Each structure stands twice: as structure tokens, then as C-alpha cells.
Amino acid sequence: MDIIKLDTIETYCKTFDFRLTHPLVAVVECNEPEKLKPYMMNWGFYALFLKDMASCTITYGKTHYDHGDKSIIAFAPGQVCAFEAIPGKDPKFVGVLFHPDFIHGTSLGQKIMNYSFFAYSSNEALHLSPSEFQVIKHLIAIIQTELSTEIDSYTHNLLCDNIQLLLDYCVRFYDRQFTERKELNKDILIRFENLLNDYLINGKAEKQGIPTVNYFADQICLSPNYFGDLVKRETGKSVKEYLQQKLLDVAKEQLLDPQKSITQVSNLLGYQYPQHFIRFFKRMTGNTPNEFRLGI
The missing domain is CATH 1.10.10.60 (Homeodomain-like)
Incomplete structure (x- = not known):
């Protein structure tokens, strides 16, 4: 399986036919089977995907990523993983992508290493309750709305603040998951x-x-x-x-x-x-x- 090197969000959008609205941050949605074929990806930016149903297997080395319906999976720059569609199931997800350059010099940039779930590279996705799923979906919608708004002096800070809020909620929900798995x-x-x-x-x-x-x-x-x-x-x-x-x-x-x-x-x-x-x-x-x- 060939490795696709995704250095930039623009490369990602071109590779998978998503519309690019900003060179350093994007929200992408997939509901079509042709969007997700077997790929090995080398990430050059941060990516967080909200999945509404289990539609693919994700592998790091020989270990399968543990995820299913209503879950979050996250990737960080430098990670390599394989994607393969599950026969008979169409991919359905929305993703938030942001490049390290976008958060340099911001509060999010200073905190990004604290979001350790970006390096949960085997066995552990974040499984969401219905209410948690709606919270994450709402936050992604806010980011998407901001990206579709004309850029002004507030755009960068608002995008960073809302991405940080999204990641903070992920930390909270992971804490709940750890507690449930005591x-x-x-x-x-x-x-x-x-x-x-x-x-x-x-x-x-x-x-x-x-x-x-x-x-x-x-x-x-x-x-x-x-x-x-x-x-x-x-x-x-x-x-x-x-x-x-x-x-x-x-x-x-x-x-x-x-x-x-x-x-x-x-x-x-x-x-x-x-x-x-x-x-x-x-x-x-x-x-x-x-x-x-x-x-x-």
C-alpha cells in the first residue's frame, strides 16, 4: 500500500476532493463511499474526526484502532496510519484539520502538547454518548461557520479559541471514558x-x-x-x-x-x-x- 504524504491541508483536500476554504485550517465532511479507499497516510498536521458510524478500520503497524459508532479519532503531525473501508458501509464523518503553523504563538499552540490523545496511536479512540456527540458536532459546526465567514481581524483568534474548546471537551470526555473503564x-x-x-x-x-x-x-x-x-x-x-x-x-x-x-x-x-x-x-x-x- 502506497504512503500518501499529507504535508499540507491543501494536499489533503486535493487528494480527497474536498473544498479548500483556508490553507491552514479546514472542516471536511464525507458521506460518499468513493471518498474513503485503502490508503496509508503520513500526517503533516493535526486532524480530529467525528465518526457517526463504523465505516473503516484504522491501523497503526499491526494494531487496529479501537473505534465504532459515534467516536472520535485524532492524528498528529508525523503519524502514519492505514485506512481501509469496511465492505457495505459508507464512510460518514466530519473532520477538523489544522496545521501547526496556524497555532504558533497562540494559547492553543502553547497547550497543544497537553492534548495527549493525539498520540493515542493504538487501541483507544474516544467513544461518545449521544449527548457528547451532539456537543462535539455543535462545536465543529461553529468552526465550520467561522471558516465560511469573510475573514477579518477576529477570524484567527476565534478559530483557535473554538478549536481549543473542542479539544478541551475531548479531554473531559476521555476522563469519563477512563472512569468507566476503571x-x-x-x-x-x-x-x-x-x-x-x-x-x-x-x-x-x-x-x-x-x-x-x-x-x-x-x-x-x-x-x-x-x-x-x-x-x-x-x-x-x-x-x-x-x-x-x-x-x-x-x-x-x-x-x-x-x-x-x-x-x-x-x-x-x-x-x-x-x-x-x-x-x-x-x-x-x-x-x-x-x-x-x-x-x-
Whole structure:
């Protein structure tokens, strides 16, 4: 399958025969089967699609995007994904597209990295209730109306403000979705803890290095951002903080064994150089590993 490089919104509109009303921001609607054929896309801008029905499968690598009726899917610059229509179902969606250049120097530009759902690259779309669907649909309609209005000194700020409002509502609705999936989230945390124990205790860290967010997200088949948000919501700690605390706990336990040298403990935890482990331990506890052993 060929990759279509979508550097600009103009390229997107030309490729899929949508009308271009602004070079850096657009609202597009699709209700026709010929609009959505198998494609591999490399995004060069932000895109958020509101789907009224499940009409295609979306794949990142070997992982299918989990989405269905009344859902939102989002893409960020640099992402690559494949689209393939579901036989017998016509695509029906409305999308908001905006280029990074459009939001430079704005409040939205400063906040854009906080919208972590743009990097939920596997398994997790936002599934909407009927009332949430209407809210999102209404906000997109406001953006569409603004784009069809003659450009004046207010246009840019109003478009940015309404896109930001749309994204803020997505964050709110994702919070609701996380809450509804609390039992599933607990199962994921248990699996994470078991994987982490295995990694640190059974010698994997010594071979593969310090545990990382990406490693465990991949093991659990979630995107790093979604996995990080899940852990943060359930534990109050970022995955990085969670991993550091676990490293510290295991380090303390290993340091209590007088037969193991500082270098051996360092290697067991995945540190390439003992001095890096010593700095980590002192930053976390205020003491060096030797001081900890001596009870200082």
C-alpha cells in the first residue's frame, strides 16, 4: 500500500476532493463511499474526526484502532496510519484539520502538547454518548461557520479559541471514558506491576537496560501516551515516577544484601554505569548507596 504524504491541508483536500476554504485550517465532511479507499497516510498536521458510524478500520503497524459508532479519532503531525473501508458501509464523518503553523504563538499552540490523545496511536479512540456527540458536532459546526465567514481581524483568534474548546471537551470526555473503564484499568495496572517485577527481578534489566515507558506500553499493547495517562489517573503518579519508585524499592532491597557490590546492584537495575545509579539513588533518598547501607 502506497504512503500518501499529507504535508499540507491543501494536499489533503486535493487528494480527497474536498473544498479548500483556508490553507491552514479546514472542516471536511464525507458521506460518499468513493471518498474513503485503502490508503496509508503520513500526517503533516493535526486532524480530529467525528465518526457517526463504523465505516473503516484504522491501523497503526499491526494494531487496529479501537473505534465504532459515534467516536472520535485524532492524528498528529508525523503519524502514519492505514485506512481501509469496511465492505457495505459508507464512510460518514466530519473532520477538523489544522496545521501547526496556524497555532504558533497562540494559547492553543502553547497547550497543544497537553492534548495527549493525539498520540493515542493504538487501541483507544474516544467513544461518545449521544449527548457528547451532539456537543462535539455543535462545536465543529461553529468552526465550520467561522471558516465560511469573510475573514477579518477576529477570524484567527476565534478559530483557535473554538478549536481549543473542542479539544478541551475531548479531554473531559476521555476522563469519563477512563472512569468507566476503571476495572479494565486495574487489570492493566496489575499486569504492568507483574511485568515490572519480572523485568527487574529476573535479569531483563541487566540485559536490556533501565525500564522505560515505551517498553511496558508495548508489552501491554497500548500507546505510550494512553498508557501514561491511564497510570496517572489510577495512581496519581506518572509512569516515569512509578518506575523510579520501583527502581528505588528494589535497589534498597538489593543493597541490604552485603554480598552484592554497588556495581552488581547497579547492573541488576539496568544502569550501564554505577555512577548513574549512585546519582539516582542520592537524588531520590538524599544518601549514597554506601551511606544507606551504613544507616547514615
